Amino acid sequence: xxxxxxxxxxxxxxxxxxxxxxxxxxxxxxxxxxxxxxxxxxxxxxxxxxxxxxxxxxxxxxxxxxxxxxxxxxxxxxxxxxxxxxxxxxxxxxxxxxxxxxxxxxxxxxxxxx
Amino acid sequence: xxxxxxxxxxxxxxxxxxxxxxxxxxxxxxxxxxxxxxxxxxxxxxxxxxxxxxxxxxxxxxxxxxxxxxxxxxxxxxxxxxxxxxxxxxxxxxxxxxxxxxxxxxx
Numbered sequence: 001x002x003x004x005x006x007x008x009x010x011x012x013x014x015x016x017x018x019x020x021x022x023x024x025x026x027x028x029x030x031x032x033x034x035x036x037x038x039x040x041x042x043x044x045x046x047x048x049x050x051x052x053x054x055x056x057x058x059x060x061x062x063x064x065x066x067x068x069x070x071x072x073x074x075x076x077x078x079x080x081x082x083x084x085x086x087x088x089x090x091x092x093x094x095x096x097x098x099x100x101x102x103x104x105x106x107x108x109x110x111x112x113x114x
Numbered sequence: 115x116x117x118x119x120x121x122x123x124x125x126x127x128x129x130x131x132x133x134x135x136x137x138x139x140x141x142x143x144x145x146x147x148x149x150x151x152x153x154x155x156x157x158x159x160x161x162x163x164x165x166x167x168x169x170x171x172x173x174x175x176x177x178x179x180x181x182x183x184x185x186x187x188x189x190x191x192x193x194x195x196x197x198x199x200x201x202x203x204x205x206x207x208x209x210x211x212x213x214x215x216x217x218x219x220x221x
Binding site (some may be wrong): 033035040041042043044045048056058059090092094102103105106107108 | 120123148150157158159160163200202208209210211212213214
């Protein structure tokens with residue numbers, strides 16, 4: 001499982017409040033990703049990072065921002081949470097080397113916006 | 115733009131029957147394709163990838179560039195194969211997933 005942990009695992013928050021999800025990996029993986037998982041949509045990429053301070057947008061980046069100040073940490077922030085952001089969020093990382101693209105996933109963070 | 119399509123959201127078969135989960139892709143470059151599986155209440159995990167040409171848990175998948183497909187197959191489904199299956203395509207820097215197919219294997 002590449003030592004990927006997410007926190008918090010479960011959170012309920014109110015509309016309009018900021019929320020930050022943290023992803024921590026201990027494998028020194030270069031690439032890290034944030035996905036959201038929704039019924040009927042599968043996994044959709046929110047943002048990804050290809051190195052410290054190097055990030056880019058995915059398919060559904062509106063309303064989200066990310067930061068990568070250290071190799072091991074990738075933060076996802078909802079500046080002002082909306083009900084449409086109720087979802088399960090998965091962090092992932094991969095090696096960026098010869099075995100690149102074997103992505104390892106965290107256990108998921110269940111976010112409910114009320 | 116890269117895109118992965120899994121046309122079946124739900125697939126149900128009986129134990130011992132063959133199963134095929136469909137995946138089609140669009141990508142302008144040379145694709146790297148994967149199948150990931152998510153068992154109930156577990157994290158997603160890699161099942162197989164096309165460059166390895168391997169068989170995992172009896173599953174195989176062949177990349178057909180002419181049909182832009184990467185269908186997942188198993189000749190004899192087992193109850194423990196019941197799970198959510200995602201086809202994924204690796205692009206320049208990211209990994210895109212299909213919407214997933216929920217496979218149910220009935221006894």
